[in-house]
Amino acid sequence: MAVKGFARVIIVLTTISAAIMELIDTSIVNVALAQISGNLGATIEDTSWVITAYAIANVIIIPLTGFFARLFGRKNYYLYSIILFTIASYMCGNAGSLLSLIIWRFVQGVGGGALLSTSQAILFDAFEPEKRPMAAGMFGMGIVLGPTIGPTLGGIIVDNYSWPLIFDINIPFGIVAALLTLRFVPNDTEEQLAARKDVYIDYLGIIFLAVGIGSLQYVLERGEAEDWFQDTGIILLTAAAIFGLGSFIYRQLTVAQPLINLRVLKSQNLIASNILTFVLGFGLFGSVFIFPVLVQRILGYTPTDAGFGLVPGAIVAIFCMPIIGKTLQNGLSPIYYVVVGCICFILHGYTSSLADLNAGLEFFTMPQIFRGIGTACLTVPLINQAVIGINPKDLPSGIALTNMIRQLGGAFGIAVMNTYVAHRYIAHRTDLVSNLQESSPEMLERLAGYQANLGVQGFDPSSAQRLSYGILDSVVMKQSYLLSYLDGFKLISIFFLAAIPIMFLLKRQKMDKATMQKISEESH
Template identity: 80%
Template sequence: MAVTGFARIIIVLTTISAAIMELIDTSIVNVALAQISGNLGATIEDTSWVITSYAIANVIIIPLTGFFARLFGRKNYYLASIILFTVASYMCGNSGSLVTLVIWRFIQGIGGGALLSTSQAILFDAFEPSKRPMAAGMFGMGIVLGPTIGPTLGGIIVDNYSWPLIFDINIPFGIVAMLLTYRFVPDDTDAQLNARKSVYIDYLGIFFLSIGIGSLQYVLERGETEDWFNDNWIVVLTGVAVVSLASFIYRQLKIDQPLVNLRVFKSRNLVASNVLTFVLGVGLFGSVFIFPVLVQRILGYTPTDAGFGLVPGAIVAIFCMPVIGKTLQSGIPPLYYVIIGCVMFILHGYTSSLANPDAGLEFFTLPQVFRGVGTACLTVPLINQAVVGLTPQELPSGIALTNMIRQLGGATGIAIMNTYVSHRYVAHRTDLVSNLQVFDPATAERLSMYQAGVISRGVDAAQSGEASYRILDAALSKQGFLLAYLDGFLLISIFFIAAIPFIFLLKTNKVDKATMQKISEESH
């Protein structure tokens, strides 16, 4: 039910803050893995399960949010999810072992997964259908802010404090969100009571979805680390994912009360917007993943500097999104913005790929601005377009599927970037080594320079030759990684070029006011 005045303002602040909090936790841990592994006595590879467990729980629960909202009531489910997320955050910060931390991160992901889709549904419901493009603009701010603030905030904490604060900062925000939700989010208990009694709990469907999505997310998250299909677990879980998801789809299309209404994909608009949303997830999460690693590993930035390097894009996006939402509301076709968004991401990938070993933060300002404009121009129209043409009963499934596909796009983007960079590094290093000749004057001069440098630092002259070769080898590795990361940025551009045909499948006509009013009345 649409609300007005102060209550609407509180609902907007609460839902967007909850979404930001959830998305921050998808990336804030990335820059703290080294500190966590050292503190808990684990390897970096084992510690990365702190990221993987959260992502798996997230992507399992997101498509089920509509079902749980029907079963328990949307407000009850939302409030319980905030409580679960907050309690799990406290337990993560107080974990004394890696196993305990991974378990609580999984539980945190279960609570966090509900915050995204349910926040969006509550926010949309607070606005009349004619004003939902503006709501989409405001919600889009959260989608952009979360992944951007995560590495920035994580870097500040790692450089100045200890890793438990990464989780503890959720606690005050979670408590405030609980109180505001309890007081201001409309209670749907009475309206949903009769419908809830008739809700069919498809336990087999829940099993297929959990196993299928969980296995798929594991493969995407751990594939590069485990050497993809050379690892037996990856092979087995790929098969499990295919069989389970195929069984889930078949079952959902056959039963009368599906967990997730997959029939919403009959909407051409939803299909096209979800393809573009997937590519947006690849571009957004892939670029946010590559940039901090590149500038820290190759250019020598601190975690804090790497985080602040993403800020220009976030600031631009924050300013653009309300404007885009307002202009969409006034009738400008979303097609225009989606085209601009794809072009901006193509420019972001291309200009980022021009970096060199001497690039400073100022070099990346323009590429980050391109990313911010592109994210705003894609996020707002796609959030809105995903639900155009859906009935009020179909809306929760449409929202949940869109959010799940964005998360899967992000996981796929990171997995692709990891694998692609590794392969390109090998290719570039091989090429660089093949062009080195010991008797080449330039190579000999460089080795002599290295040798003189190590001798001046006290290395024995007899060992200086070997040391100079090690320095040359490190320089080759650094250059190989730099070229590989720059190739990764170009790959992001290629993804958006390939997605352009789907833009023209989007429905661009504005829904008339009478239809909007009818939808609004039916939804309440």
């Protein structure tokens, strides 16, 4: 039911802030792993479970948000999730061991998983049907801001404060969001309250989904670190993912009251929009993952610098999204923006791949602007496209599937980037080393220069010669990693090029007011 005035403003601020808060926590820890591992006496590899635990819990809960909203009531479920997320954030910031931190990060992911889909549903409900494209534009800002703010905020905290603040910063926002939800978010309608009495809890379906999605997320998150299918655990969890997801799909298609109505996927438009949403997740999370690693590891920038390097894209996206939402509201076909969005991501990948060892952060300004425009042009139209052509009562299932697909696309993007960069590093290093010949005048000249510099620093000739070869090896390693990361940006361009045919499966009709009014009437 649409609301007006001050209440609508509060709902907009609350839901978008909650979505941003959830998405920030998917990436804010990335730049703090070294500090956390040092403080808790663990290895970086073990500490990375702090990221993995949150992602696994998140991706399990997201597709179930529609079901839990029906079971507990949407407002209650949203409020409980904010409270759980806030309590878990406090416990993470006060964790005394790595194990307790990982456990509370999982709990935090359970609470955070509801904040995307439920925020979107509450926000859409606060607007009249003809104004929902604008609501999609505002919600899209949260989707873009979260992954971008995460590394930036994390970098500032790591460089100037201590890692617990990464989690403690959620507490005041969580408290305010809970109070505002309690006061301003509308209670469930009588129809929604009546529907709660007939909700069937499919425990077996929940188990199948948790096993399937959880195992898949683990494989994507940890596959590269565990050497993929050379590791028995990865093989077993891949089998578990196939079994769990296969069993879940079969059960949802045969049970009387499914957790998620997978029959909504009969909609060609939903399938096409979800494929493109997956590609968007791949490009957005993959690029946000690879950029900070490149500029810190290879170009020597601080975590704060790396975070601020992402800001131009976020600013452009924030500026574009309300404009896109307004033009969609006025009837412009979303297909035009989808085309522009794919082109911009292709340009983002290509221009980023032209960097060299002398590239400053200003070099990446234009590529980041392309990423911001591309994200805005894809996020807002695809949010709208996902709900066109499906029965209004199935909107929660459609929204939950879309958000899950975006998260899986992001996990897939990070996993692929990790693996692809590792393989390309080996290829580039092999190629560079093969061109290093002892008789090469250029190589001898370079080694002589290294030895001369070391001699000036007081090293004896024997040590200087040995160390010069070490310096040469580090130069080769640095150049190999640079080329491999640049190949990662090229892969993003290729991924979006391959997705172009999918765009033409989207419905090209204008989002007229009559259609949206019909959706609204039937959904209430």
